[in-house]
Amino acid sequence: MVSCRLSLGFALWAMLALLAVSPLSAGEAQRCVTDGTGDELCLHAPAKRIATLSPGATELMFAAGAGDKVVAVVNHSDYPPEALELPLVGNHTRIDLEALLALKPDLVITWVTGNPPAQIEMLQELGLPTFAIEPRTFEGVSRTIELLSRLAGTENQGYAEAERFRKGMAKVSKQYQHAEPIPVFYQVWETPLMTINNEHLIGKVLQLCGGVNVFGDMPRLVPRISAEVVLEADPHAILTGSVEGTADDELDHWKKYPELSAVARNNLFFIPASPISRPTPRLLEASKSICQKLDTARAR
Amino acid sequence: MSRLRTRDLVINVPGRPDGYPLNIEIEPGQTWGVLGPNGAGKTTLLHTLAGLLRPRNGQVLLNEQPLKLMKRREIAQHLGLVFQERQDSFPATVLETALIGRHPWLSPWESEQSEDQARARSALAMLDVDHLSDRLLNTLSGGERQRVAIATLMTQDPSVWLLDEPTNHLDLHHQVSVMNLLRDQATAGKAVFMCLHDLNLAARWCSHVLLLYTNGDACWGAVDAMLEPTALEQLYNQRLITVEADGAPVFIPVR
């Protein structure tokens, strides 16, 4: 056994403040970290062969400076471009366990709500060290990068990148802290019409830029809503993610309502979907882009 | 008044040789009984005469016009059929069922008028099922349903009546009254043609008989000439005892 797992029971994975170096860490021999589900993982030596079971995890691993140690990724792991060259072990919802085992990983980074629990349990029963992540805050992104770099033994690069992101976000936050509030609607999906609340990372970016998410208080993370309430809320800007290689027509349906402020002021914006939808350092660039759009919207 | 005629008709019973082609003429006023063992093709013949099945050879002529050249609606105004088996997947009342008989007489946009209702009600009364008018068909006994089916044919009022085992499920009293009714209809100018499994009913009520053999052979003619015990014994492959009662022969199978 090169590793041991000490289950600390089920803590709320959302409580990322708990993500911290464990007090149980015993000297240089072991590196112990607590993951997003509250489980502690201790490695005797830095991981050398890492499998990342979500596109975001792949991206974070590269950000932590351990991209060269990633040996297995899942579909849609398209950033950084090097990730496209890595062996695939299926979809994040259905992992090809045989292919994964054949690649002999010594650490598997899982996605708290995205991977099927039964498959992850099977990996654990087979003795593979797993580490579950799902950052829900900007600080959580930085902390996750730091933790991953500890597991991979690339603390220098990892901590530097985490700090770069932290400072970058702080700078944006400072820049926009007195920005004039502007009501914003973020459209996740056209049919059915879906949006995000303030708990969602996208919601947090909107707030960072001085945007007021008109559905920020909805109880569900990704609520499905009616067009009626959007018209009633009358946002001044409407944003949506734009997937590369597809026509940007997902906001056209709003143009039927010229009295909608966002339409009247021509404030229908597309932002690249992939950076905004993954909890990775690219959120910094996405945040800047959203903040700029909102600036444009304020000016109109 | 209509007449039904076949010209060298060979019914299509799969896997059977052609046998003897039928050249029968069913005239107004006649009551025909078709006799034959199981599988001889009685029902197939009836359906072929109604134009529901294609014959292997020959033609069926309704008033000298080939049946296959006529529209179904036109045929249904002259010729009606009571089936041995009936489908009732959907609930329907007795009166609705009888009224169905008016279908060939109504144009698409027309609905049943009080005259049609009166016809249906009197037909139901003739068959002694008028007290069941509002009952659902699937709540009736087999015999009651059989009488409703005949009442439907009566409501349709064609001049050629084809019936497949009309006395099935009927008790003795209703067997007699149905056979009397059919004979009265013939007397009034209808041409009646029915399959029967009871020799004695044919002997007492039919004016003509058609014997249908399993191998496709057939012979037909006036009832007196046809009910030869030897021919019948050969037909059913069953020895018979013949007695006479009430002026008609009665055939009893030998044990």
Add this chain to the structure above:
Amino acid sequence: MIRSLLGLGIAALAAILLALAMGSVTIPPLGLLEAVQGDGTSLHRTLLWDLRMPRTLSAFATGGLLAVAGALMQILLRNPLADPYVLGLSGGAAVGALLAMLTGLGTLLVSGSAFAGAMLATVLVFGLAHGTGSWTPSRLLLTGVVVAAGWGAVITLMLAITPSHKLPGMLYWLMGDVSYARTPWPPLIILGLSVLFILPLARNLNVLARGPMQAAALGVSVRPLEWTIYVLASLLTATAVTTAGSVGFVGLIVPHMLRLVLGNDQRIILPACALAGGTLLVLADTLARTVIAPEQLPVGVITALLGVPTFLFLLHRSR
């Protein structure tokens, strides 16, 4: 009988008015009245005329189409448990729609693709059941059920390989959701024309319900009539599915419920189906829009939740 149709018509109007009055946003009665007259705030006018009216009419048309199609299928297959989807039409439509969603085509193309899928399914079952030239309702039913199972497998396959961010749209479509409806006019016009077209044939259908032989003996040209029903029911179902995805239960329970109450005269049942099916879906969609407003539910969930107990109650009472 005319009175029951009149009653259903009034119920339909009442349901439509209710649907127009209710939504995620509360419009006071006075605001509604003003909006109807073209006055009032522009928000109220937009909500009423641009959102609720087209959606309500789409729901009405979809419900009516499905119920009439269900009634026709039941007669065609001589099976009171048949529904518009029993021959795999919704499966073909779903495969078409999901394919369009998977490849990221716009909503208009999703509708077109769904319609094409439904027509493909129709022709496929038609061709396979026709086969050697003789078909019976049971042969048609069997072919349809097996082809439907095939579509089901393709749908599962597509869901399995779809990236997760596209799944919600697909699942809502599969559950049936009027929010996909664009304009109510094509389905409404098709519904109206179909009912007008089928009414003169309705007595023929009554006769056909007694079996093809009996129908032929009573002067019905069975084969042409059966093909007419099949093509018409397919067209109606395809239109409904294209408008709002595969909304379940309406096509099965509405004709069945009406038969329990009104008897089995298609001259009454078919127009009654158009009215009652439309009313049911309008009410169900109103619930779907408001029950957890501003969040929205797919209407198919509501029709199933409402339809099953109502149906069981009527069935129980009719004994």
